[in-house]
Amino acid sequence: MSAPVAAATAAPVSSTRRRRELVGVGLWALAAAAWVAAMLVPWFRAGVTASTTPLEVAELLRAGVLGVPPVAGYAVLLLPGIALVLLGIAPLRGGGAMAARVVLWLVGTAAGLLLVVFLSSISAQTFGVGAALVVAGCVLGGAALGLATVRVPASPDGPDAT
């Protein structure tokens, strides 16, 4: 079959599906940005964490204080690290990518919300920008989950078999 004929007989691309995938990727990007930004601002408006950002605490740990190994400072990358992997695999299709997406989002959401709830238990009624960004990241990720594509092109030699 000649190329023009093949192009003419190819299945039409679903513009709705493309739009949903692009919106999903955009939501993952926003979620990742929210979780990264949450490391740069204080999480509460009063209390011991009101003047301190997670990144500042991590920098202090990297400098070596309180008998904590400096490598512990990199722990601040865990939550945003999950979000960044989720952003990286956002365009991928298929059951494996979807499973990884759900597991990572659940782990990130559980870790983020547990941290916010634990810290708020001793600094109640003082939620600040950081805590709001963590929750926003969880919600955006949850919305993006619903826009992912599970199915893959029928032919393994297709233009995109991921």
Next chain:
Amino acid sequence: MSQDDVDYAVPAAVPRSRRRERADDAPADGLWGGRPRTWLKVGCWGLAVALLLVLLLPLVTVDETGSDSPEAAVAQLVQGIADTDVVAIIGAVDPVETRDPDRADAAYDRLSTRLFRRGEVAPPDVTAVLVAAERQISGSPDLTAVATVAALELELDGLELRTRPDPGGASSRAQVLIVDGELDVVLDPARLPDAVEGMEKAAYSVPLDEGWRRDGAVLVQPFLVTVERDGRWYVSLEASADALLPELG
């Protein structure tokens, strides 16, 4: 002409929602791909790496702790306390002491016996807020203290410092006298974990230049001892406690 007499095909009515489902049911081969999708993947990983660098670079290039001068070190510590900024406080204290939490705790305990005046009774409204905080937090004393900090509003006014050489003549040590300054303290019960009915904010002021008293009798000029480590100045809690003991007799 009646409706039964139409001579053209009438398309079947398909609801809008069903039409959308049909579009989604397009064959899998209809999934979009090619160069735009490749660029989308590259863009996602590129953005992810860029966001990672925002956090990673500050961690790799750690800022120096301490200060340029003895006075700046004490100012950082006092301002850090006023701002309840844990990072500023720890960053101002001698790293030799902050590396070992037990050593730092012991030094602070010794120093705190010179910081908290004996024989003085806090105003009743202040005591009421503190008691309410203790009742609400059924954890360790440390947890209670952390919770109480949430109710604190501190403001530092007119801090003035003066450096004098170490009496022992060591060039890597200096004493910093607190010449003037006041710490305004407000305890807001509304910020405690549980709301407290009928309790107002309690406020008082701590004059920083008044000097520490032992048993409410002896006045001393308040000062902190600073030490130099690798060209940076830090407050030494241990040296400050040691230096204050002979002053207090």
